[in-house]
Amino acid sequence: MPLLSVRxxxxxxxxxxxxxxxxxxxxxxxxxxxxxxxxxxxxAGKSVTGFALLNLISRPGFIDSGEILFDGMNMADMSxxxxxxVRGNKMAMIFQDPMVTLNPVLTIGxxxxxxxxxxxxxxxxxxxQIAVLKLREVYIPAPEERLAQYPHELSGGMRQRIxxxxxxxxxxxxxxxxxxxxxxxxxxxxxIMELLLELCTTxxxxxxLITHDLxxxxxxxxxxxxxYAGRIIEAGRTREIINDxxxxxxxxxxxxxxxxxxxxxxxxxxxxxxxxxxxAPKGCAFNARCEFAQDRCRMEVPxxxxxxxxxVACHEVRRLHHETHKQEDLA
Amino acid sequence: MFAYLMKxxxxxxxxxxxxxxxxxxxxxxxxxxxxELVGQSVSEEVRQELRxxxxxxxxxxxxxxxxxxxxxxxxxxxxxxxxxxxxxxxLKKLPATLELVLGATIIIIGVSVPLGVYxxxxxxxxxxxxxxxISIIGISIPxxxxxxxMIFIFSVELRWLPSFGRGDVVHVFxxxxxxxxxxxxxxxxxxxxxxxxxxMLPLFIRLIRAExxxxxxxxxxxxxxxxxxxxxxxxxxxxxxNTLLPVITVGGVQIGTMVAYTIxxxxxxxxxxxxxxxxxxxxxxxxxxxxxYLIVVGFIFVVTxxxxxxxxxxxxxxxxxxxxxx
Ligand SMILES: Nc1ncnc2c1ncn2[C@@H]1O[C@H](COP(=O)(O)OP(=O)(O)OP(=O)(O)O)[C@@H](O)[C@H]1O
Ligand SMILES: [Mg+2]
Numbered sequence: 001m002p003l004l005s006v007r008x009x010x011x012x013x014x015x016x017x018x019x020x021x022x023x024x025x026x027x028x029x030x031x032x033x034x035x036x037x038x039x040x041x042x043x044a045g046k047s048v049t050g051f052a053l054l055n056l057i058s059r060p061g062f063i064d065s066g067e068i069l070f071d072g073m074n075m076a077d078m079s080x081x082x083x084x085x086v087r088g089n090k091m092a093m094i095f096q097d098p099m100v101t102l103n104p105v106l107t108i109g110x111x112x113x114x115x116x117x118x119x120x121x122x123x124x125x126x127x128x129q130i131a132v133l134k135l136r137e138v139y140i141p142a143p144e145e146r147l148a149q150y151p152h153e154l155s156g157g158m159r160q161r162i163x164x165x166x167x168x169x170x171x172x173x174x175x176x177x178x179x180x181x182x183x184x185x186x187x188x189x190x191x192i193m194e195l196l197l198e199l200c201t202t203x204x205x206x207x208x209l210i211t212h213d214l215x216x217x218x219x220x221x222x223x224x225x226x227x228y229a230g231r232i233i234e235a236g237r238t239r240e241i242i243n244d245x246x247x248x249x250x251x252x253x254x255x256x257x258x259x260x261x262x263x264x265x266x267x268x269x270x271x272x273x274x275x276x277x278x279x280a281p282k283g284c285a286f287n288a289r290c291e292f293a294q295d296r297c298r299m300e301v302p303x304x305x306x307x308x309x310x311x312v313a314c315h316e317v318r319r320l321h322h323e324t325h326k327q328e329d330l331a
Numbered sequence: 332m333f334a335y336l337m338k339x340x341x342x343x344x345x346x347x348x349x350x351x352x353x354x355x356x357x358x359x360x361x362x363x364x365x366x367e368l369v370g371q372s373v374s375e376e377v378r379q380e381l382r383x384x385x386x387x388x389x390x391x392x393x394x395x396x397x398x399x400x401x402x403x404x405x406x407x408x409x410x411x412x413x414x415x416x417x418x419x420x421x422l423k424k425l426p427a428t429l430e431l432v433l434g435a436t437i438i439i440i441g442v443s444v445p446l447g448v449y450x451x452x453x454x455x456x457x458x459x460x461x462x463x464x465i466s467i468i469g470i471s472i473p474x475x476x477x478x479x480x481m482i483f484i485f486s487v488e489l490r491w492l493p494s495f496g497r498g499d500v501v502h503v504f505x506x507x508x509x510x511x512x513x514x515x516x517x518x519x520x521x522x523x524x525x526x527x528x529x530x531m532l533p534l535f536i537r538l539i540r541a542e543x544x545x546x547x548x549x550x551x552x553x554x555x556x557x558x559x560x561x562x563x564x565x566x567x568x569x570x571x572x573n574t575l576l577p578v579i580t581v582g583g584v585q586i587g588t589m590v591a592y593t594i595x596x597x598x599x600x601x602x603x604x605x606x607x608x609x610x611x612x613x614x615x616x617x618x619x620x621x622x623x624y625l626i627v628v629g630f631i632f633v634v635t636x637x638x639x640x641x642x643x644x645x646x647x648x649x650x651x652x653x654x655x656x657x
Binding site: 085102 | 549558
């Protein structure tokens with residue numbers, strides 16, 4: 001049984017004039033100790049997916065239907081007290097911007113101790129000892145002194161390490177990291193990713209890594225989901241997806257990587273923008289930007305099917321797949 | 332810390348200077364001191380002589396420096412009516428006013444914090460809607476109407492509470508007698524405090540609610556939920572602390588302003604404080620007393636603001652008083 005199994009998850013936002021669907025029935029699994037990357041352009045629904053897993057979608061959003069089976073329990077219909085037991089304990093989350101994630105008026109120590117005490121019967125002294133241990137694991141210098149400090153006294157990179165330490169406090173089974181380095185200085189982004197990878201592999205913690213960057217995904221994860229306009233449009237082993245992308249959108253993302261561009265050449269961005277939730281076109285949401293789009297793509301939403309080693313949602317994918325492989329055979 | 336204190340002190344002096352100028356201008360233009368001193372039946376020559384003697388014909392600058400010099404020595408002139416130093420008259424009335432303001436402040440804090448927090452946490456509950464509705468109406472009801480209505484209900488109809496005066500006060504020291512030492516004192520201060528508090532209460536409830544709602548949307552509150560922290564701790568430790576920081580600044584200024592609002596409340600309840608005294612002084616054109624009142628109120632205002640700023644610096648860890656010299 002996988003650690004996490006999401007089935008037909010639908011998340012909606014009740015806006016003033018209409019209710020929009022941010023997640024349109026997504027399903028995926030995460031095995032124990034597995035690392036999964038979620039990629040896609042801005043607004044694809046990556047963060048909504050991350051928060052939905054903790055059942056932490058706040059108003060006006062709500063989980064409309066579907067199951068989030070985590071360790072055999074359905075997060076989608078747990079009571080508040082049951083949810084509290086999972087959050088921060090078995091499933092932890094790392095947020096995007098460390099400058100606003102920690103409470104400015106509480107010390108690092110208070111914010112770590114309260115997390116431990118929310119889940120275990122510990123004295124403040126005992127909790128502080130564990131906190132220091134965890135700070136040491138994320139390579140914070142002079143961890144004892146950090147406990148008395150306030151967030152504003154620390155740099156962004158230092159704060160994100162502390163947030164990672166908080167996520168690790170109770171030895172969770174799954175960590176969801178939502179673009180954990182986008183808000184940081186470029187020079188320390190790689191350090192933070194490396195730290196995260198090291199901790200997850202040594203502790204055998206499952207990781208869901210949300211990012212824009214396919215390059216990061218290829219270094220960090222075994223499996224990948226590609227999201228577009230609230231749907232998963234391609235899923236499979238990261239290696240397969242990077243080396244042999246099937247969906248025209250995934251191909252576009254990979255072609256847009258700086259590594260795919262010769263020096264001096266312009267980046268090959270996918271033309272156009274992702275449609276907003278309220279203005280999604282009929283059929284495949286990608287059809288307006290897709291060079292292979294046919295009439296059928298503008299009428300029906302494609303099924304999510306197994307094509308070779310990966311799963312893809314594209315009407316044209318069989319033909320495209322067939323053609324490219326025929327060319328390869330000829331060559 | 333030292334630089335910060337110096338900066339605050341400098342600001343306070345600047346404000347007091349402005350207040351003294353205004354007060355002096357009022358003294359210069361309000362009524363004729365000679366009439367108060369000698370009456371109508373004195374010849375013009377004697378008047379001019381007296382004017383020279385009193386320095387009333389000196390230049391504005393000379394008169395102002397003389398005035399400021401006296402003020403600095405605590406000499407705010409002699410009340411025409413009471414025939415004693417204006418400052419002494421005011422200091423005798425000051426404790427009654429400060430106790431009234433204190434009572435109102437306690438009511439405001441005690442009521443607005445729980446209501447503001449509750450209406451922010453449960454914005455859609457019926458109770459929240461009622462509170463917000465009443466607070467809208469409350470903003471638009473003038474204080475004398477609230478006061479008279481309360482007197483009518485609680486004093487005239489129900490006969491539960493006295494409607495005027497301070498009742499039994501207990502002498503503490505100097506000019507200070509307190510209402511808070513006897514049951515009768517408590518009963519007497521209740522209605523006036525509630526009336527005075529009612530001016531600011533709707534504003535405070537709305538302010539706290541708005542700040543709290545914003546704080547509840549913040550990333551760090553979301554992170555606290557993601558850590559599995561209990562709701563009570565999230566509301567009252569994570570959110571409330573951040574909510575009250577901006578409220579302290581605005582609230583402090585408002586409480587300083589409340590000293591001035593006591594004029595109406597004290598008049599309606601015949602409360603023997605300096606607001607009531609001020610209105611009488613205006614009726615009697617008792618210029619030294621009016622000027623002294625303005626200076627004392629200005630001084631209280633400056634002092635409360637400075638204290639509030641210092642408290643803000645102490646409770647907000649991101650403000651470092653020792654480094655705050657800009
Ligand atoms: N609080 C909200 N209210 C209304 N709509 C929302 C809200 N949060 C998210 N959405 C909708 O859900 C969609 C997906 O948002 P989400 O934050 O998951 O995107 P994302 O893939 O994480 O993008 P990014 O890369 O910019 O973080 C957005 O298009 C937005 O319209
Ligand atoms: Mg996001």
